Amino acid sequence: MTAPAHPTQPRRSDATRAAILRAARERFAADGYERATIRAIAADARIDPSMVMRYYGSKEGLFAAAAEFDLRLPDLTAVSPEQLGEVLVRHFLVRWEGDETLVALLRAASTNPGAAERMRGIFADQLTAAVAAFGTDPALTARRAGLVASQILGLAFTRYVVRLPPMVDAEPEELVSWIAPTLQRYLTGLPQT
Amino acid sequence: MTAPAHPTQPRRSDATRAAILRAARERFAADGYERATIRAIAADARIDPSMVMRYYGSKEGLFAAAAEFDLRLPDLTAVSPEQLGEVLVRHFLVRWEGDETLVALLRAASTNPGAAERMRGIFADQLTAAVAAFGTDPALTARRAGLVASQILGLAFTRYVVRLPPMVDAEPEELVSWIAPTLQRYLTGLPQT
DNA sequence: ACCGTATGCCAACGGCTGTTGACACACAAC
DNA sequence: GTTGTGTGTCAACAGCCGTTGGCATACGGT
Structure with a gap:
């Protein structure tokens, strides 16, 4: 000192x-x-x-x-309900392109138990909290957050880690237009409607 | 010899x-x-x-x-068009639970360039071929396959690698009912309709 | 019986890894 | 200037890794 x-x-x-x-x-x-x-x-x-x-x-x-990381999720209660999916995808894409921390965490989580634990924490705490905030059925909150995580992490995995050509070539806004409805349904919809 | x-x-x-x-x-x-x-x-x-x-x-x-692996995708032309998503998710879930090869490939692809290359090959060749088979617009085929891969790999990543609790706990059939519509839209829909 | 080959174990190599301790220098306080 | 502490370098350790070559043994053909 x-x-x-x-x-x-x-x-x-x-x-x-x-x-x-x-x-x-x-x-x-x-x-x-x-x-x-x-x-x-x-x-x-x-x-x-x-x-x-x-x-x-x-x-x-x-x-x-x-690997310290904050998703910096926006307050979803301030978003008009039918734009939830779009806002979320765009937020994640921006957050990902501008900060390589999440890619580091993503790569490391595949093989390092501590990194996986941290990834679980980030998505269980931050994302689940954001989803719970504009709370619908509390019993479904965790499932909704998990499904959103699966599509978001799949997007990141194919685009930044494995680098599947069709996912790398796509413009961010095209990805938003495809994936937004998916998140929208995971957040507010019901299974197989 | x-x-x-x-x-x-x-x-x-x-x-x-x-x-x-x-x-x-x-x-x-x-x-x-x-x-x-x-x-x-x-x-x-x-x-x-x-x-x-x-x-x-x-x-x-x-x-x-x-890591030799065959997705063993069913012939999608033999599936009724409105069941494509459901058939595909269920197929992947069964294929994944029964054979750890794909999990090995998934984990390795994060850090090993050769494994990533193979993963690209599997999803670019096998999946794209299956999607092209019941061919809609050829210009969209690659993108559709990439989007399907992103959701499928995201499902696998969160369920088998990171082990997010809400994704691990879910019954396979519940996952099918949530994710099938996503794949259905990626395969046959248009962005942001 | 013999012989060639396939199968297996053992010991060791060179290289890279995370980690450690001793030592040199710079700067601030007095 | 002297002292003490923070900042940095250097050399080395012990351990594990992929990989190699030599040697024993068991098998199959003749």
Whole structure:
């Protein structure tokens, strides 16, 4: 502890910490958890691998810090009910294209139990909460959130991870127009109507 | 070459080969490509790691053999047009629950480029072919197949890989009733109608 | 019986991994 | 200047990985 001025003065190492985090997110997103080595991340950040250990304790700790994520879901009660699906898909597409953290989490969740646990937390907590907010039948809330997650994660998986050509080539707005009705039904509809 | 009787007489090592393949599928499905070690697979199959190398050449070769997969899609032209979605979801659910190969491929595709390539091949070739068979607009065929893949893979990813509770708990038939209309629209509908 | 080959185990290699500890330098306080 | 602490580098460890080559054994054809 430097214990200088009052609560937290910016430390000189903050830039390094940030560089490590940025490099870690890139590598985790591109290679997944096990192939993203601490040595490679450190090289990207132009520092020594041992710095990563000092600042983040372990590879698991680094991933935990790099995979911190907030879906930043809009308040669904403020959205007109028939536009719920459209708003949600567009939000996710924007959120995904602009921040590689979720792709890192997605790739890592396939093989790393901790990452899967975190993914479960994000979609169980944040998404379920958003769905519950404009609450219809509470008994169906979890199922609706799960179904939305299945289509959203499937979209991300095919577009950003496996890179299926028809999903990569599609313009965002075309994807919105196809997928919005799906989410709309998962959120407000009933099965097989 | 033993070159005994006519074309291919069953060799004594076929049981070993099969044991290796079975163990490999299990490990790849449970742990993904990099965490599934040849040593662990060999231990499961109760043989020496070097046997894996002799019979499959390398880890990549073993995976290629273990991830051989046929979706066994039904002939969609023989299905009544309004039941396409339902038939397809049910087929995939059955196919998935009964064969861990696809889960292995799914997990591995997140981190292993070769596995991703194979996944692309399976869904680009087999699924696109099935969709093209009862052909509507050829220009839309690839997109329809991609969208179906996104929902199907999202279902598999949330249910078998990340294990989101609401997706794991759901009865197969309930999933069918929710997801069938989605596939139905991806296959025969138009965007945002 | 012999011989060639297929099958299997064992020990080891080189390489890469996460992680650690010792050491050098920079900066602020006094 | 001296001291102490934060920041960074370097070299090395122990462990696991895929992979290899040699050697024993069992089998099948003759």
